[in-house]
């Protein structure tokens with residue numbers, strides 16, 4: 001079965017053709033334009049033109065925020081397509097791109113099922129204490145304010161790979177997983193299920209990200225608004241697009257920051273690692289045993305300096321530095337202490353599996 005998967009990030013689009021019989025990518029396009037652009041549509045058409053006609057079985061779309069209604073992979077009809085439009089305010093960097101892509105591809109490939117795979121689904125079973133914000137009852141009940149959690153497609157894949165690498169059924173594993181990339185978050189997995197995670201109602205909470213601030217004191221936000229220093233729009237732009245590694249170090253890619261040797265770059269990396277360790281230690285409080293730490297996402301995979309810094313600083317949880325980062329494949333990279341694993345993020349393979357399952361008649 002051949003599945004087209006599309007992953008609309010905040011600034012780019014990744015499209016893959018996956019053969020689900022052997023879980024293999026047969027063609028791909030890394031599109032450096034937002035999904036809602038003529039350039040992205042042109043590159044997608046070129047990918048589709050390379051396909052033998054009739055070869056495609058289904059299209060799988062990553063949906064960053066499923067909101068209260070879309071809690072598992074779902075075949076898209078007009079009702080579902082309308083529900084997705086309602087979600088744009090919850091993840092403004094991502095969902096508008098997903099909507100544009102869904103409209104475009106449902107026109108181009110009208111004869112095949114389209115499946116939306118929510119990132120939030122992995123966290124459906126969060127315990128009540130972990131998903132509840134201490135806010136007035138009316139806010140929670142009337143407006144649905146709660147922790148959702150994101151990066152679930154990546155976590156599901158990382159969990160599966162960790163099971164294979166540790167030689168244990170995924171459903172028996174207790175793990176800390178850090179997805180470190182353009183957006184970053186951590187997750188505590190107990191017996192194969194998410195029991196806590198650092199992102200919340202939106203993908204802005206938690207770790208330092210490429211351009212997003214992650215958690216800041218809510219009192220700071222109130223102060224900026226109340227004293228008229230910033231408008232709501234300026235505040236949103238600052239937190240979503242001008243903060244994080246970019247705000248601290250002037251560059252959004254850790255490879256650029258590591259290559260530099262100046263105090264801003266060093267501070268950006270130190271704050272990133274400090275916050276990652278802090279969130280991991282907080283997530284560990286939801287586990288009674290830790291079988292391993294899985295580092296995934298672009299930074300988790302290709303930035304050994306940060307992997308080392310994070311693991312070496314978590315001795316309190318039983319991890320040690322001295323990682324074996326010279327590896328080509330997913331692997332256990334710790335030489336002592338609890339297992340540390342690096343797993344390449346393969347959201348496209350997880351998306352293809354979920355799509356194939358949901359699209360079966």
Ligand SMILES: Nc1ncnc2c1ncn2[C@@H]1O[C@H](COP(=O)(O)OP(=O)(O)O)[C@@H](O)[C@H]1O
Nearest residue numbers: 009010011012181182183252253254255298299
């Ligand atoms: N070491 C790194 N390797 C790859 N990407 C990195 C690294 N450090 C930061 N990044 C950022 O992560 C982004 C890729 O993550 P991704 O989640 O796909 O982005 P988005 O969803 O915003 O399009 C890159 O555009 C880059 O800005």
Ligand SMILES: CC(=O)OP(=O)(O)O
Nearest residue numbers: 009150151182183203
């Ligand atoms: C949820 C999220 O932040 O996704 P990404 O890392 O792809 O931006």
Ligand SMILES: [Mg+2]
Nearest residue numbers: 009181182183
């Ligand atoms: Mg992404």
